[in-house]
Amino acid sequence: MKKQKLGKNLLSLLFVIICIIYMMPIVVVGYNSFKENGSINTDTFALPNEQTFMGWQNYVNGMTVGDYPFLNSVWYSFVITILSAALILICTSMAAWYISRVDDIFSRIVYYLCVFSMIVPFQMVMFTLAKTANVTGLNTPYTIPVIYLGFGAGLAVFMFVGFVKGMPLAIEEAAAIDGCGPLRTFFSMVFPMLKPIFISVGVLEIMWVWNDYLLPYLVLDRTMYRTIPIHIQYLQGSYGHVDLGAVMALIMMSIVPIVIFYLTCQKYIVSGVMAGAVKG
Amino acid sequence: MKKQRSSAAVNSSLIRRPIQRMFPIFLLPTFLAFCIGFLWPFLHGIYLSFCKFTITSNAKWIGFDNYVKAFQDPGFLHAFWYTALVAVTSLVIINLGAFAVAYALTRGIKGSNVFRGVFFMPNLIGGIVLGYIWSTIFDGFLAKYGTSIVLDSRLGYWGLMIMLSWQQIGYMMIIYIAGLQSVSEDMLEAAQIDGANGWHTLWHITIPTVMPSITICTFLSLTNGFKLFDQNLVLTGGQPFTFQADGTVIRTTEMLALNIYNTFYLNSKSRGVGQAKAVLFFILVAAIALIQLRATKSKEVQQ
Numbered sequence A: 001m002k003k004q005k006l007g008k009n010l011l012s013l014l015f016v017i018i019c020i021i022y023m024m025p026i027v028v029v030g031y032n033s034f035k036e037n038g039s040i041n042t043d044t045f046a047l048p049n050e051q052t053f054m055g056w057q058n059y060v061n062g063m064t065v066g067d068y069p070f071l072n073s074v075w076y077s078f079v080i081t082i083l084s085a086a087l088i089l090i091c092t093s094m095a096a097w098y099i100s101r102v103d104d105i106f107s108r109i110v111y112y113l114c115v116f117s118m119i120v121p122f123q124m125v126m127f128t129l130a131k132t133a134n135v136t137g138l139n140t141p142y143t144i145p146v147i148y149l150g151f152g153a154g155l156a157v158f159m160f161v162g163f164v165k166g167m168p169l170a171i172e173e174a175a176a177i178d179g180c181g182p183l184r185t186f187f188s189m190v191f192p193m194l195k196p197i198f199i200s201v202g203v204l205e206i207m208w209v210w211n212d213y214l215l216p217y218l219v220l221d222r223t224m225y226r227t228i229p230i231h232i233q234y235l236q237g238s239y240g241h242v243d244l245g246a247v248m249a250l251i252m253m254s255i256v257p258i259v260i261f262y263l264t265c266q267k268y269i270v271s272g273v274m275a276g277a278v279k280g
Numbered sequence B: 001m002k003k004q005r006s007s008a009a010v011n012s013s014l015i016r017r018p019i020q021r022m023f024p025i026f027l028l029p030t031f032l033a034f035c036i037g038f039l040w041p042f043l044h045g046i047y048l049s050f051c052k053f054t055i056t057s058n059a060k061w062i063g064f065d066n067y068v069k070a071f072q073d074p075g076f077l078h079a080f081w082y083t084a085l086v087a088v089t090s091l092v093i094i095n096l097g098a099f100a101v102a103y104a105l106t107r108g109i110k111g112s113n114v115f116r117g118v119f120f121m122p123n124l125i126g127g128i129v130l131g132y133i134w135s136t137i138f139d140g141f142l143a144k145y146g147t148s149i150v151l152d153s154r155l156g157y158w159g160l161m162i163m164l165s166w167q168q169i170g171y172m173m174i175i176y177i178a179g180l181q182s183v184s185e186d187m188l189e190a191a192q193i194d195g196a197n198g199w200h201t202l203w204h205i206t207i208p209t210v211m212p213s214i215t216i217c218t219f220l221s222l223t224n225g226f227k228l229f230d231q232n233l234v235l236t237g238g239q240p241f242t243f244q245a246d247g248t249v250i251r252t253t254e255m256l257a258l259n260i261y262n263t264f265y266l267n268s269k270s271r272g273v274g275q276a277k278a279v280l281f282f283i284l285v286a287a288i289a290l291i292q293l294r295a296t297k298s299k300e301v302q303q
Helices: A002-032 A037-042 A057-062 A070-102 A105-117 A122-136 A144-164 A170-177 A182-193 A195-211 A214-219 A228-237 A244-264 A266-279 B002-010 B012-021 B028-048 B065-072 B074-105 B112-124 B127-145 B153-181 B185-193 B198-209 B211-227 B230-235 B256-265 B268-302
Strands: B241-243 B249-251
Touching (some): A002 A244, A002 B074, A002 B112, A002 B127, A037 A244, A037 B127, A057 A244, A070 A105, A070 A144, A070 A182, A070 A195, A070 A228, A070 A244, A070 B028, A105 A144, A105 B028, A122 A144, A122 A214, A122 B028, A122 B256, A122 B268, A144 A195, A144 A266, A170 A182, A170 B012, A182 B012, A195 A266, A195 B127, A214 A228, A228 A244, A228 B127, A244 A266, A244 B127, A266 B112, B028 B268, B065 B268, B074 B112, B074 B153, B074 B211, B074 B249, B074 B256, B112 B153, B127 B230, B153 B211, B153 B230, B185 B198, B198 B211, B230 B256, B249 B256, B256 B268
Antiparallel strands (some): B241 B249
């Protein structure tokens, strides 16, 4: 028994070491964001010292590095993510309820098309999708959520339909007998019951849209609208001509919201990931 | 299913009809967006793969020429084999790593939750930012040896492996942990009483029970590998390039998705070929998904 306990403590210790190594890339970028530009290239792993320590100056420079205001890309990333996630959640949950309750030929066709769309890689549609978005005027941060709804509907509809199928009809029947119309039934009876799957789908969509690079890159007008990934890719492309310290600061600033999001909703994120994984 | 069907019939007038009348509110918005964001671009893309075009309005039907050209492109074939190699190697490394971590973290050791959190976190960082972080790390390290990740294709390959493992082990670990938690305590105890050692228990009880998780994770990492784009673009962007005798360029660390992207946007004359490559890519990914579906189905029958 004692031997077993010792083994467990050793294993714990081993994992502490592995976890420290695991966090190193972020830690290195973290302390490099306080270093003077030249020393990042020549001595990446050295801690900042008196000569190389810059304080918050890199963060100030990071706001305007690459001739584009960083706060603009933060704003666009937020707007696109929040609007897209909200639109996807509301529209697809309504669609999924319609599909599983009406269950006629048309809704079945829509459902199978949605399932089919999940296996289509983005490269298959990227050229024609960018063209369609341009023609329809869906190429600004405030209208691109419609594109996300269209391309992301598959997974969301699939997950919602799977959930609604397992929901009891009795409550909706009772509501209908009492003279409650479909809209009210949906928003006051069905909606609250969808909460767990709502969170799972929401987490998956938020993670997807926030980190997505190629879709907004091809659809949006890049001179005006850059999301955080697009902005960072531009800076990477101009490697060597750019203030590296400022870029390190910028990377830290784009990781921090994710870490905060993770720490506050860890439970939901993990359950969302699990639900999404099963779909494959 | 049968029960659902009959109850739906009973309630058709009560529930079904009123909802059906609300079609424009419930289904139409999603369906329209789906047509704009997926269905039309998809069908249009298939049509364009048989055309010569630089923009969509000057498309001219040329039959299977684009597909023939795609198969004759050495860069595309190289990208295919390179992608397959990356996908399979990363599948093995990620799954072994994730299973080992998940197994160790379900032994009830102190601090398990913190460790899980640390392993999972890289997964939330997007491919672009992730690639930038790692190229900084790799280049900082390799600069001491006077080289860089973009100068040597072997470095590019193993760099990508390290990055993919770092990103995905935590994700697969979560799925394996859920699987491992369903292994019944009674069985493990019974095995211990019967004198089975650790390896026997792992091999004959634990692994068969978590088989569904293993199927999910292998296919997930395989598809992730084949569809990889962002990380490939940022880490090496296909560099280093080699030049063939006939003037064609092979981008040695370029994967399929990036090859398709470059065929589209580096040279607007080869867009038809790019679209044909994209259709082939879609067929490949769809085939993997179908095999997965069958594998999952047959497992369900066994249980």
